[in-house]
Amino acid sequence: MGVEERRQQLIGVALDLFSRRSPDEVSIDEIASAAGISRPLVYHYFPGKLSLYEAALKRAAEDLAGRFVEPHDGPLGPRLLRVMHRFFDFVDEHGPGFSALMRGGPAVPAGGARLISSASATNALIDTVRQAAYDQILSHLRVEDPPARLELVVRSWISLAESTALIWLDGRRIPRAELEAQLVHDFAALAAVSAAYDPEMTALLRRILKDEPVEGPFSDLAARLISLAS
Secondary structure, eight states, X not given: OOHHHHHHHHHHHXXXXXXXXXXXXXXXXXXXXXXXXXXXXXHHHOSSHHHHHHHHHHHHHHHHHHTTOOOOOSOHHHHHHHHHHHHHHHHHHTHHHHHHHHTTSOOOOOOHHHHHHHHHHHHHHHHHHHHHHHHHHHHHHTOSSOOHHHHHHHHHHXXXXXXXXXXXXXXXXXXXXXXXXXXXXXXXHHHHHHHTTOHHHXXXXXXXXXXXXXXXXXXXXXXXXXXXXX
């Protein structure tokens, strides 16, 4: 293989292993064996496990950010539901790696400065994913310059999705499909509460809801709330 081809192969192998087990439990020997090469050859392409882990995290972050890309056709509720389905596909497939990414990186022995550098790089990747998700949601809302309350709603919802996924991974005690729908409902609920305080948010919410189908997730939430009230 060429140098870049071999690097990409090793990143893919490492990402697969890190996705199934905690990164600090995966050794360079395992990565080399899975790639079908010798341990010294791994070090020829990466100076250590930490640098390989960071490269794998970068690929995972790019993949995760891509899960928020969705065509702008049709009502918002079903679009968000498809986004959440792809988001949980990633979480399901890369559980330990997703946890490590969201919690700031692996517990890999290293010098203090190097470990701090790794944490900074991981945090930068997380911020990139969050910003990509934020930008995608705003584009779906057709808003270029969001007011403060809308920014609060969208960023709070992205944080809620992260936290929900991390808690779900610890035992998976709630059916995944229910959580995907619940998070879409959470977005509508956050927007509705904000609209109660802000005329701009009220106008935005009305614009969103007028296109929602009767069988869509937002209508489902309204039916559930009406049922609770009665």
